[in-house]
Amino acid sequence: MKIREFIYMDFERLKSIISQIEEGLIISSQHSKSISQEDSASVGGSLFNFLKAEGGSAYVWQEEELNTQYLHDNIYTKVEDALISNNVLTRIPEDFLKESIEINEVRNKLSETSFILIRGKIFINDFNRMRMILENYNEIGDFLANCSTSSLPPDTPKKLKDQKISEMKKSMTLDNKYVKGLIRFIDVFYKDRLIVKSLPFNSLPDLRFAGNLTKLSLREDISNIIYKYGTAPTTDWTIFAQLSFIPEEKREAITPVINGNPIDLAFQKIFDSIRNVELDAQSVLYPEIAITPIAIYRQIGG
Numbered sequence: 390m391k392i393r394e395f396i397y398m399d400f401e402r403l404k405s406i407i408s409q410i411e412e413g414l415i416i417s418s419q420h421s422k423s424i425s426q427e428d429s430a431s432v433g434g435s436l437f438n439f440l441k442a443e444g445g446s447a448y449v450w451q452e453e454e455l456n457t458q459y460l461h462d463n464i465y466t467k468v469e470d471a472l473i474s475n476n477v478l479t480r481i482p483e484d485f486l487k488e489s490i491e492i493n494e495v496r497n498k499l500s501e502t503s504f505i506l507i508r509g510k511i512f513i514n515d516f517n518r519m520r521m522i523l524e525n526y527n528e529i530g531d532f533l534a535n536c537s538t539s540s541l542p543p544d545t546p547k548k549l550k551d552q553k554i555s556e557m558k559k560s561m562t563l564d565n566k567y568v569k570g571l572i573r574f575i576d577v578f579y580k581d582r583l584i585v586k587s588l589p590f591n592s593l594p595d596l597r598f599a600g601n602l603t604k605l606s607l608r609e610d611i612s613n614i615i616y617k618y619g620t621a622p623t624t625d626w627t628i629f630a631q632l633s634f635i636p637e638e639k640r641e642a643i644t645p646v647i648n649g650n651p652i653d654l655a656f657q658k659i660f661d662s663i664r665n666v667e668l669d670a671q672s673v674l675y676p677e678i679a680i681t682p683i684a685i686y687r688q689i690g691g
Contacts, residue, residue: 393462396614397585397685399606400461402631403468406504406683410471465684469629472504481507481598482589492596492676501635505680507598507628509589513620515611517581523568530561578667583611585682587628599673600630600680626687634679636672 472478485495499505522529534557538550583602590596604611649657673679 391466392689393466393686394689395462395465395684395686396608396618397602397606397682398461398465398608399603399683402681402683403461403465406468406472407464410468410475465629469506473506477504479503479505481505482509485590490590490593492593495590495593495596496635496676496678499632499635499678501632503632505598505630505632507587507589507630507680508625509587511622511626511628511685512586512588513611513615514584514586515615515620516575516579516583518611518615520572520575523563523572523575526568527562527565531558534558534561585628585685586677587626595676597677598628598630598680599677600628600633600682602682624687626685628680628682629684629686630680630682632678633681634673636675636677636679638675 469478473480479499481495482490485498534554537557538545538553541550541553581604583604585600585602587598588594588596589598607614668674
């Protein structure tokens with residue numbers, strides 16, 4: 390028995406996959422079972438024969454307000470199993486198990502249209518949360534430093550207490566200009582972005598799969614998820630995703646050649662400069678691989 394504990398599911402993308410997989414399986418049923426056209430159009434002849442209720446496969450589309458999370462979970466299971474049985478889903482690290490593995494071995498087996506199932510440690514980077522912490526970082530440091538002396542014996546000399554507080558404040562204080570710069574950088578380039586990264590190979594810590602999460606597809610508020618599991622859960626989680634981009638180790642400089650009047654050329658130079666900054670600040674760079682997460686879950690049993 391497999392029980393999946395989902396924290397994220399992009400059901401719109403899942404429906405797109407469903408509509409394509411189901412059509413393929415209906416055609417396959419027609420050839421192998423010689424069923425009638427009427428039967429093949431019904432849910433009974435499709436991947437989703439568990440939806441035999443009236444309305445057929447259109448039930449998922451037309452009565453969407455009746456779709457609960459439980460129905461979504463069941464559909465996800467059918468999709469994952471169908472992709473695996475048709476050999477169009479790459480499982481990482483299972484499909485690369487050997488004594489030693491290199492980064493390029495993994496990269497060369499993947500394409501930018503691959504569906505992948507990644508199992509490993511995940512990291513959640515919530516830039517909105519990071520901004521809030523940075524705004525209050527030094528004040529929080531002061532508070533924790535003052536609290537640190539509460540565990541000292543009551544007869545500890547005041548001079549020793551003050552020294553301990555001073556040392557801790559120094560270790561937990563960031564330069565205000567640095568903090569201001571980080572906050573400005575987040576406001577310009579990241580805003581409230583929520584990034585998930587997966588590390589499937591312990592021997593290859595540089596090979597990470599990174600993708601942006603849509604908050605509407607979270608099962609609950611991100612603050613609840615972080616409270617329960619932390620930003621770096623200790624157990625393995627699985628990400629079902631589609632590859633978006635596999636960056637090259639050596640990227641070409643962005644220097645398009647254009648013709649135009651002096652004003653156009655001046656603006657183009659500015660845009661080119663900004664693009665290079667954006668590439669370093671916002672893009673997934675080698676050896677990381679960019680993904681579009683569709684579902685994230687922890688498996689229980691099975």
